[in-house]
Structure formats: structure tokens, C-alpha cells
Amino acid sequence: MTTQIFQASTLYGTATLAAALDSGAxxxxxxxxxxxxxxxxxxxxxxxxxxxxxxxxxxxRFDDVISYNETIFPFHPGGWAPRVEDMxxxxxxxxxxxxxxxxxxxxxxxxxxxxxSLSLTQIFNGAPVTVYADGLMSxxxxxxxxxxxxxxxxxxxxxxxxxxxxxxxxxxxxxxxxEVVPTAAFTKVLAELAPSGDELPEIEEPALLLGxxxxxxxxxxxxxxxxxxVRMLKGAVELGHTKVxxxxxxxxxxxxARTLEQEAxxxxxxxxxxxxxVLAEVLYQRMRPxxxxxxxxxxxxxxxxxxxxxxxxIGTDTLLDRLTPYENSNRVPVTVVDALVPALTDRxxxxxxxxxxxxxxxxxxxxxxxxxMQPKIYxxxxxxxxxxxxxxxxxxxMRYFKRKRLTSLGLPGGIPGRLAFIPRNSTARRMVxxxxxxxxxxxx
Numbered sequence: 001m002t003t004q005i006f007q008a009s010t011l012y013g014t015a016t017l018a019a020a021l022d023s024g025a026x027x028x029x030x031x032x033x034x035x036x037x038x039x040x041x042x043x044x045x046x047x048x049x050x051x052x053x054x055x056x057x058x059x060x061r062f063d064d065v066i067s068y069n070e071t072i073f074p075f076h077p078g079g080w081a082p083r084v085e086d087m088x089x090x091x092x093x094x095x096x097x098x099x100x101x102x103x104x105x106x107x108x109x110x111x112x113x114x115x116x117s118l119s120l121t122q123i124f125n126g127a128p129v130t131v132y133a134d135g136l137m138s139x140x141x142x143x144x145x146x147x148x149x150x151x152x153x154x155x156x157x158x159x160x161x162x163x164x165x166x167x168x169x170x171x172x173x174x175x176x177x178x179e180v181v182p183t184a185a186f187t188k189v190l191a192e193l194a195p196s197g198d199e200l201p202e203i204e205e206p207a208l209l210l211g212x213x214x215x216x217x218x219x220x221x222x223x224x225x226x227x228x229x230v231r232m233l234k235g236a237v238e239l240g241h242t243k244v245x246x247x248x249x250x251x252x253x254x255x256x257a258r259t260l261e262q263e264a265x266x267x268x269x270x271x272x273x274x275x276x277x278v279l280a281e282v283l284y285q286r287m288r289p290x291x292x293x294x295x296x297x298x299x300x301x302x303x304x305x306x307x308x309x310x311x312x313x314i315g316t317d318t319l320l321d322r323l324t325p326y327e328n329s330n331r332v333p334v335t336v337v338d339a340l341v342p343a344l345t346d347r348x349x350x351x352x353x354x355x356x357x358x359x360x361x362x363x364x365x366x367x368x369x370x371x372x373m374q375p376k377i378y379x380x381x382x383x384x385x386x387x388x389x390x391x392x393x394x395x396x397x398m399r400y401f402k403r404k405r406l407t408s409l410g411l412p413g414g415i416p417g418r419l420a421f422i423p424r425n426s427t428a429r430r431m432v433x434x435x436x437x438x439x440x441x442x443x444x
Contacts, residue, residue, distance in 0.1 A: 001103040004029040006062065007120060009037040009077075011052045012279060012298075013110055015193065016134040018058045019186040020158055025179070026130075029106065033098065034062040037077045037116050038069050040251070053278055054196030058189070064098075068116060071097055077116040082123065090123045108132055112154065112171075113143040121150045131171060132158040135298040138168040138178070140332025141370040145377055148174075160186060162301040163336065165359040169370045173377050187306055190281045197282040201272055206287060207241035209233065210280060210294035211256065213249035219319060219330070226259045228315045232293045233260060235314060235344035237267050241291060245272045247280060284309060293344055295319065296330070296337040304341070310353050312344040313337050317399070326405045327373040335369055335400050336362065364388055369400055375409055389413050 004026060008014045014034065020026060040046035049055060050065055059065065068077055071094070082090045095101065105127040109117035112131050121129050131154055138159045151174040159168055161180045168178040209232045215222045229246070236244055246260055257273040264271035274283075280299035283289070284307045292303040295315045303309040316338035323331050339357040342349035349356075357365070368388040371381035389412040392398060398413060407414030 002029045002106060003031040003033060003100055003103045004106045005033045005035050007035045007037060007109045007117060008049060009039050011049050011055060013134045014049060014058050015189045016132055016160060016181060018061050019189045020181050021061050023182045023185040025158060032062045034065045035068050036065060039078045043069055054193040057192045066098060081115050081119045087123055094123060113146060129154045130156055130158060134160060136333035136336050137329055138170045139166055139336060139366055141169050141374040142171055142173060142377055143329045162305050163359060166363055169366060183306060193279060194282055194285045197278045197286050199276060200286055203243060203245060203272060203287055205290040206243040206245045207236035207291045207293060208283060208289040209244060209246045210297045210299055211248040211252055212295055212297055213252040216251060219322060226256055229256060229260050230263050231314055233263055236291060236293055237269055239347060239350060243270045245274065247274050247283065250277050296334045300337055300341055311341050312350045313341040314344040320399060326402055331373060332366060332369060365397055365400060372401060372405055386412060
């Protein structure tokens with residue numbers, strides 16, 4: 001007897017799993033469990049994915065749907081991990097609660113670097129593991145160093161072909177290969193979800209603005225994010241769009257929409273703010289947007305790669321500068337979108353939908369950025385990264401690196417070795433502080 005456990009926290013991820021199952025990516029099993037994880041800050045008042053419009057259309061792929069939150073209550077899925085000495089007890093408990101008996105277990109998890117995925121793979125310490133990725137982070141490095149007892153059990157990384165030809169870097173330190181979820185299977189699943197948007201307003205070919213709620217991640221302040229949405233609106237209007245739809249992030253505060261509505265009145269454009277939680281891909285099918293605008297949302301790539309819709313980005317330059325620390329896992333998604341999607345302010349590029357970089361060049365860039373992010377996990381990429389940086393020192397590609405980071409790693413593009421002592425020299429820092437104080441005094 002074999003039971004497959006599919007851990008999921010989003011409808012998009014569940015749709016990815018459904019497409020993988022439909023295409024035969026998983027071998028037959030006696031039982032399939034969808035393990036729902038609500039990772040919201042306050043899951044008690046936040047609907048889980050099994051309460052999301054459209055979920056019932058995916059439900060029949062699984063024999064059972066189990067809430068991980070209820071199983072481990074009162075612990076939070078993202079913040080709880082069992083102690084090493086308690087792992088056997090937890091496996092016995094979960095086998096009892098989920099009626100697994102002595103059956104063989106196979107796991108399919110998302111974001112294996114963090115909980116709850118990491119905890120599950122450690123509790124079921126003999127189970128083979130499939131990691132599935134529904135977004136752009138799979139193209140980047142593994143976020144944390146993973147215990148070999150977990151990493152060596154991962155047999156593949158299932159991912160959507162959002163950038164055809166680009167291979168994931170995730171878990172390659174364990175020799176794990178990427179495996180594409182067929183695009184046709186995924187779009188077929190998304191077509192099943194389209195009726196869940198029956199309550200959507202009837203709007204044809206608007207400019208669609210995608211909100212991400214970046215202030216919740218401490219990437220931008222709330223004021224900066226509101227300003228970003230306004231820039232999206234103004235940019236779309238400047239390109240000639242008079243019908244605009246704003247899809248806010250489900251957790252974003254209402255004031256984001258109010259600010260945008262006030263700006264739309266000034267610009268005299270027709271703005272519709274959606275108050276439903278349907279996937280952006282449902283909107284693509286129902287509205288066929290004339291333009292999709294966002295910051296670095298994965299939905300920008302699904303719009304272009306899966307539906308052939310024109311896209312535009314805004315704000316990625318700011319994020320590349322503000323993301324901290326350098327190894328922030330959002331860096332690769334921002335880099336991919338910045339490199340491939342035309343800037344909203346470049347009218348000609350948006351009209352022609354010219355990618356800013358070839359997929360081959362992007363692959364080289366991502367591997368170099370990946371090494372700079374996680375040099376201890378990917379030491380074998382050093383020589384390749386040095387060669388890449390040496391050949392692009394005066395290139396636009398250097399915007400994806402930080403001089404301080406390159407210096408600390410001894411890579412081309414950093415501060416020359418003879419001058420590297422200056423940032424750490426206390427006398428030099430003291431002189432700089434005095435100079436700045438004198439400058440301020442003179443201005444007064």
C-alpha cells in the first residue's frame with residue numbers, strides 16, 4: 001500500500017499539482033491526500049485554499065483533504081518544527097491521525113527550505129520527496145543549506161515552463177533535475193477554474209494591474225507601495241488605456257484601492273477594483289487584458305508564456321536596490337522579470353514586447369546571481385561566475401549585483417583589493433563622519 005501526500009498552501013500550487021497528476025507525473029498510488037497548509041499570519045481568520053473559489057473543481061484529484069493546521073494546533077505551520085528527538089513520536093501521531101498505518105509514504109512539497117515542508121520531510125524520514133515549484137523562485141538557488149538526509153531524498157523539481165529553456169537552480173547541489181509540468185495540462189486545469197469567476201464584471205481587454213502587497217514583506221513601505229500602484233495606473237493611461245482593472249493582493253489593506261480610485265478620478269479613466277480572490281489566470285481567460293502590468297509577480301510570466309498577453313513591469317529597479325540581505329529569495333524572481341519583461345515607461349518596448357535578454361544570457365546571469373547569493377551552497381559556480389562578471393563589468397547586467405557583495409566574495413566588480421580595507425578602517429570612518437558633520441554645519 002502506498003499513500004502520496006501533496007502539501008499545498010495556495011490554489012495556484014494546487015492547480016500545478018492537478019496538472020502534474022493529469023499528465024502522469026506521479027505514479028499510481030492507493031491513496032492520495034491533499035494536505036492543506038494555511039500559512040497566513042492569522043490563519044484562524046484567514047480562509048484556507050480549500051475555501052477558495054474554484055477549489056472544488058480540483059478536489060476530485062485527491063481521495064482526502066486534510067488540514068495540517070488542525071492537526072498541529074495550536075502551533076503555526078510556518079513557525080513550528082518538532083525537536084529531533086520527537087520526530088519518531090510525531091510520525092507515529094500523524095500516521096494515526098491520517099490513518100496511514102504502516103503504508104509507504106511519498107511526499108510532494110513546496111518550499112522545502114522552510115516549514116512546514118521541511119518538517120514533513122524530516123518527520124517522514126524514509127519517504128521519497130518531490131519538490132514542486134509554481135513560481136519563479138525555482139530558477140534561483142536553494143534558500144538555506146539543507147540537511148543531506150533530506151536533500152538526497154529529493155528525486156526531482158517539478159516546475160512550470162514559465163521561461164522556456166531556462167533550467168531551475170533549486171536543489172542542483174544534490175544533483176536534482178528539473179522536470180516540466182506540461183503547459184497544455186496546466187492551461188487545461190486553469191480553464192476548469194474559469195467558471196469560478198462568474199461573479200466578475202464584464203470588461204473586455206482592459207489594462208490589468210497586479211498588486212503584490214510588498215509592504216507586508218518589508219520590501220517597500222505602505223506609502224511606497226501605494227505610489228507604485230499609482231505609477232502603474234499612470235503608465236497604463238499614458239499608453240492609451242482608458243479601462244483599467246486593479247487586482248489587489250487578498251491581504252492588502254483597503255486604502256491601497258482608495259488611493260488608486262482617487263487617482264483614477266483625476267485622470268478620468270474607468271477603474272474597476274476587484275474584490276474577489278480568483279486567480280489572475282482566470283482574469284486572463286475571462287477578460288483577455290490588452291496589457292498586464294505588475295512588479296515581479298509570477299502572473300506576469302504566465303500571462304506572456306501561457307496566454308500570449310502583452311506585459312509590462314515597473315518598480316523592479318527599486319527592488320533590486322532595496323532587497324536585503326543580498327540572498328533574499330525574491331532577488332531571482334525580480335531579476336527574471338526585470339530582464340525579460342519590458343519596462344512600462346518604454347512605450348516602444350511594450351508595443352513590440354521585446355525581451356530585454358535572451359534565455360541563454362539569462363541562464364548565465366541567474367547562475368552568477370545564484371552563486372553570489374549562496375556561495376557556500378554552490379562553490380562549484382565560482383569560476384563560471386568570475387568569468388561572467390569579468391566579461392560584463394561595463395554591461396547592464398551589473399545592476400543585478402552589489403559592489404559590497406562582490407567585494408566580500410573577492411569577485412570581479414568589487415572594490416580593488418588594495419582599497420578593500422577602507423570600509424573596515426575605524427579612522428577612515430571617523431574622518432567621514434566629521435566631514436559630513438562639517439558639511440551639515442556649513443549648510444546651516
